[in-house]
Amino acid sequence: MKALVAVKRVVDYNIKVRVKADGSDVDIGNVKMSMNPFDEIAVEEAVRLKEAGQISEVVAVSIGVKQCEETLRTALAMGADRAIHVETDGKLEPLAVAKLLQAVQAQENADIVLLGKQAIDDDANQTGQMLAALLNAPQATFASKVAVNGGEVEVTREIDGGLETVAIKLPAVITTDLRLNEPRYVKLPNIMQAKKKPLAKHTLADFGVDVTPRFSVVKVAEPKGRSAGVKVETVADLVGKLKNEAKVI
Amino acid sequence: MTVLIIAEHNNSELNLATLNAVTAAQKLGAVHVLVAGSGAQSVADAAKQVAGVEKVLLADAAHYENSLPEEVAPLVVSLAGDYSHVVATATAFGKNLLPRVAALLDVSQVSDVTEVIDAQTFTHPIYAGNAFETVKASDAKLVLTIRATAFDAAANEGGNAAVETVAASAPQGLSRFVGRELTKSDRPELTQAKIIVSGGRAMGSAEKFNELLTPLADKLGAAIGASRAAVDAGYAPNDYQVGQTGKVVAPSLYIAVGISGAIQHLAGMQDSKVIVAINKDPDAPIFNVADYGIVGDAFTLVPELVAAL
Numbered sequence: 001m002k003a004l005v006a007v008k009r010v011v012d013y014n015i016k017v018r019v020k021a022d023g024s025d026v027d028i029g030n031v032k033m034s035m036n037p038f039d040e041i042a043v044e045e046a047v048r049l050k051e052a053g054q055i056s057e058v059v060a061v062s063i064g065v066k067q068c069e070e071t072l073r074t075a076l077a078m079g080a081d082r083a084i085h086v087e088t089d090g091k092l093e094p095l096a097v098a099k100l101l102q103a104v105q106a107q108e109n110a111d112i113v114l115l116g117k118q119a120i121d122d123d124a125n126q127t128g129q130m131l132a133a134l135l136n137a138p139q140a141t142f143a144s145k146v147a148v149n150g151g152e153v154e155v156t157r158e159i160d161g162g163l164e165t166v167a168i169k170l171p172a173v174i175t176t177d178l179r180l181n182e183p184r185y186v187k188l189p190n191i192m193q194a195k196k197k198p199l200a201k202h203t204l205a206d207f208g209v210d211v212t213p214r215f216s217v218v219k220v221a222e223p224k225g226r227s228a229g230v231k232v233e234t235v236a237d238l239v240g241k242l243k244n245e246a247k248v249i
Numbered sequence: 250m251t252v253l254i255i256a257e258h259n260n261s262e263l264n265l266a267t268l269n270a271v272t273a274a275q276k277l278g279a280v281h282v283l284v285a286g287s288g289a290q291s292v293a294d295a296a297k298q299v300a301g302v303e304k305v306l307l308a309d310a311a312h313y314e315n316s317l318p319e320e321v322a323p324l325v326v327s328l329a330g331d332y333s334h335v336v337a338t339a340t341a342f343g344k345n346l347l348p349r350v351a352a353l354l355d356v357s358q359v360s361d362v363t364e365v366i367d368a369q370t371f372t373h374p375i376y377a378g379n380a381f382e383t384v385k386a387s388d389a390k391l392v393l394t395i396r397a398t399a400f401d402a403a404a405n406e407g408g409n410a411a412v413e414t415v416a417a418s419a420p421q422g423l424s425r426f427v428g429r430e431l432t433k434s435d436r437p438e439l440t441q442a443k444i445i446v447s448g449g450r451a452m453g454s455a456e457k458f459n460e461l462l463t464p465l466a467d468k469l470g471a472a473i474g475a476s477r478a479a480v481d482a483g484y485a486p487n488d489y490q491v492g493q494t495g496k497v498v499a500p501s502l503y504i505a506v507g508i509s510g511a512i513q514h515l516a517g518m519q520d521s522k523v524i525v526a527i528n529k530d531p532d533a534p535i536f537n538v539a540d541y542g543i544v545g546d547a548f549t550l551v552p553e554l555v556a557a558l
Contacts, residue, residue: 011376013513014512016379016512017376017379017380019380026375026376026379026380093357094348094357094358095351095352095355095356095357095358098352117494118494120376120377120493121375121376122375123360123361123374123375123376123377123493124358124360125344125348125360126348126351126358126360127348128348129318129344129345129346129347129348129349129352130348130349130351130352131352132349133322133348133349133350133351133352133353134352136423137423138319138423138424139318139319139345139349139424140424141344141345142341142345144487152425154427157341158341158487158488159341159342159429159488160340160341160342160440160488160496161431161432161488162429162430162431162432162486162488163429163430163487164426164428164429164430165426165427165428165429165430166317166424166425166426166427167424167425167427168423168424168425169422169423169424177494178477178481178494179480179481179487214356214357214386214387214388215357215359215384215385215386215387216384216385216387217382217383217384218370218383218384218385219382219383220375220380220381220382220383221380221381221383222380222381223374223378223379223380223381223519226519226524226537226538226540228536228537228538228539228542229524229539229540229541229542230540230541230542231531231536231541231542231543231544232541232542232543233543234543235543235550235553235554235557236557238525238541238543238554239554239557239558241541242502242523242525242541246502246522246523246540246541248444248501248502248522248523249444249469249502249558
């Protein structure tokens with residue numbers, strides 16, 4: 001069995017982004033970029049399935065600017081066998097990414113496609129579900145446990161009131177939640193090794209997929225924001241303020 | 250223009266977050282509600298009484314029982330021709346289902362809409378709520394998930410919509426429901442609660458988390474939430490998590506106990522009306538957003554607070 005894992009290069013999760021003065025976008029020039037945290041979890045899960053002998057090959061794929069190669073090298077250092085880079089400069093919407101991933105899957109014919117549940121830049125939480133729809137494959141989103149069981153995968157999902165388990169037929173699309181696993185740290189020898197692993201390059205033209213944006217950005221604004229309030233000295237003071245000033249209790 | 254809202258429910262009760270989606274959808278046009286379930290007549294009966302709902306579509310079939318997206322999405326697609334917008338709440342249910350619908354319709358989706366500007370223009374948060382993006386869509390049909398806390402709930406009485414039965418789509422059989430393990434709680438549901446008491450890593454253990462926060466929550470009739478650190482440490486169940494990757498809440502009062510206030514946590518609660526922070530670190534970022542802060546040991550202050558209430 002083969003696993004395809006989609007990884008995205010995003011602004012590092014520790015960075016608080018600022019909106020550009022002209023309101024056109026957020027300013028991500030010169031900020032640290034990393035692999036989307038949910039995608040690290042997806043790579044880790046694929047590698048663990050391989051280590052457990054349930055998968056024979058792990059292929060990482062990323063779509064975007066030239067520097068996505070670094071993201072793919074990270075995935076290779078974590079244990080992916082080879083990588084595919086679809087290079088493009090433009091910003092892509094989730095639907096376009098899903099269509100490109102569909103084209104990659106048509107070549108790779110993977111049994112399990114793993115993605116993060118959302119990217120921490122656009123916070124869309126759409127790509128995995130859209131890909132599943134396009135492939136007419138079942139989906140298990142927000143996975144916190146994955147067990148391959150013959151021609152099915154049993155996936156425990158995080159839902160609002162607790163947990164839910166579904167069994168989905170292969171080929172299947174799975175998106176990862178935070179609790180699925182703890183991604184491994186990459187060690188130096190693995191980084192050196194990863195440099196020798198194959199990384200195939202494609203352009204959008206190779207797939208003939210229409211990626212024309214469906215949205216135009218009108219503006220990007222700072223959140224309304226809250227100003228710091230007051231610090232109180234005693235609990236009695238706090239209760240007084242909540243009762244008489246804020247009137248919330 | 251007419252909007253189709255996909256109701257979230259458990260086959261007997263309508264999820265109240267759907268009422269917030271009704272308010273958002275009314276800004277776009279007439280509102281129809283689809284109830285896809287198994288033995289879900291009572292849900293349709295509840296939906297038809299919601300103020301502002303014009304029609305309820307009921308699709309009742311065994312394969313809709315567990316809201317599997319593989320089964321429900323083809324139904325929504327078969328009905329979508331008549332609608333300008335397909336809408337659901339941005340809950341685990343809506344987030345799971347709607348992108349599948351959007352892709353089948355070959356249209357784009359706006360996730361987590363916080364403001365409806367016009368029928369094609371919407372605002373939603375990006376980068377963990379550190380920016381709000383307004384987008385204008387070119388697709389004639391649109392799919393939207395609605396952030397419930399950004400819109401008032403429609404009244405769940407006063408409406409008198411017609412209920413129309415619609416034909417079920419063919420079963421797909423791609424997926425099978427195995428089981429569900431729900432967190433048992435007598436407290437208000439987190440996203441609906443007026444008051445939330447939330448604990449962080451400083452609680453130290455699951456026992457202390459409960460020992461400290463339960464009496465306070467009881468006294469205030471509050472729901473209990475948690476930071477990711479508290480959930481990861483096993484102090485609280487996953488579905489208590491408030492933040493970018495957990496639940497987004499906006500209660501009247503949010504009391505953050507022993508929570509430092511990381512970006513990802515603030516993304517889930519900074520629209521609360523009043524925020525109270527209890528933390529021993531005077532420089533914790535939570536104090537930058539708190540209306541009232543008190544610096545000190547939670548294990549002393551919280552019991553004092555319970556006694557004073």
